[in-house]
Amino acid sequence: MRPFTYERATDLGQAVREASQTPGARFLAGGTNLLDLMKLEIERPQHLIDVSRLPLAGVEDADGGLRIGAMATNSQVAGDRRVREHYPVLTQAIVSGASGQLRNKATTGGNLLQRTRCPYFYDTTKPCNKRTPGAGCAALEGVSRETAILGASTACIAVHPSDMAVALVALGADVETQTPAGDTRRFPLMELHRLPGETPHIETHLIPGELITAVVLPPPPPGGQIYRKARDRASYATAHASIAIAGGQVALGGLAHKPWRAVTAEAALAAGASPTEAMTAELADASVGELNAFKVPLTTRLFAAAVQEISGEAA
Numbered sequence: 001m002r003p004f005t006y007e008r009a010t011d012l013g014q015a016v017r018e019a020s021q022t023p024g025a026r027f028l029a030g031g032t033n034l035l036d037l038m039k040l041e042i043e044r045p046q047h048l049i050d051v052s053r054l055p056l057a058g059v060e061d062a063d064g065g066l067r068i069g070a071m072a073t074n075s076q077v078a079g080d081r082r083v084r085e086h087y088p089v090l091t092q093a094i095v096s097g098a099s100g101q102l103r104n105k106a107t108t109g110g111n112l113l114q115r116t117r118c119p120y121f122y123d124t125t126k127p128c129n130k131r132t133p134g135a136g137c138a139a140l141e142g143v144s145r146e147t148a149i150l151g152a153s154t155a156c157i158a159v160h161p162s163d164m165a166v167a168l169v170a171l172g173a174d175v176e177t178q179t180p181a182g183d184t185r186r187f188p189l190m191e192l193h194r195l196p197g198e199t200p201h202i203e204t205h206l207i208p209g210e211l212i213t214a215v216v217l218p219p220p221p222p223g224g225q226i227y228r229k230a231r232d233r234a235s236y237a238t239a240h241a242s243i244a245i246a247g248g249q250v251a252l253g254g255l256a257h258k259p260w261r262a263v264t265a266e267a268a269l270a271a272g273a274s275p276t277e278a279m280t281a282e283l284a285d286a287s288v289g290e291l292n293a294f295k296v297p298l299t300t301r302l303f304a305a306a307v308q309e310i311s312g313e314a315a
Helices: 012-021 034-039 074-079 081-086 088-097 100-105 108-113 163-171 263-270 275-282 295-314
Strands: 005-008 025-028 047-050 059-062 065-069 174-178 184-188 211-217 225-230 241-246 249-253
Touching: 012 025, 012 047, 012 174, 012 211, 059 081, 065 081, 074 081, 074 088, 074 100, 074 108, 081 088, 088 100, 088 163, 088 225, 088 241, 108 163, 108 211, 163 211, 163 225, 163 241, 163 249, 225 295, 241 295, 249 263, 263 275, 275 295
Parallel strands: 005 047, 025 047
Antiparallel strands: 059 065, 065 211, 174 184, 174 211, 225 241, 241 249
């Protein structure tokens, strides 16, 4: 681990201004992803700004929905009575994503910003455009079983690891942020993350120093909710494919550089297509190789099973 300086933020405005003005500065909250990456020398921040004590940890009623502070822990959110009763897809996704120990530390904002688990990203002996822009992508010619089939590029085929983010996209959540200029921004969470294009090291649409302060859930959608995930082992492995359904909205995980809103599948279902037909249409343009082609039938079957389960609960 490289040397770095540390300070604990006591004021939100000061924290974002300093982050934008200090070269190599990074925000630190739960640290469950960042500290691991620092130990592996994948992340090398020169200055850490600890925002974990800022008053951003509440879960509050807001306009018929909920406002979840960015510092609220994953355990806090998953266990909240209002979340369990009205947004069960979110509780299911969070619980499937990490052990209780990690959920006790990981924050809402940090979960959204966690970095890929692509093995080539973690192997510093291999070229990776996320670690070193312009270095190349070893995964393109390597073992690609865990890689993207939607929205990938010739620069990066990594997938986003968050389970929680997939559920939030299906729920139509918004993100609130504080900018270094002191402005508050609010925009759909599905617009937070970027597809890789030629700049996979730029993973979100946040500007330097901008801090996520909250996630805002709309009123609970009508209809059933479910989160289902296919993985190699039950012990909190990342998803080969995951499905979040909330009302008529569908999001996919484990398939792309960002949580993927399945608008084609939604429209097909609404038009009377079967779940299998709907997901087949969604994945018609999937880009697959020999080792990750299994994700197409896996996702299709997972979606059909999830829809059937919701239909059975509603019957």
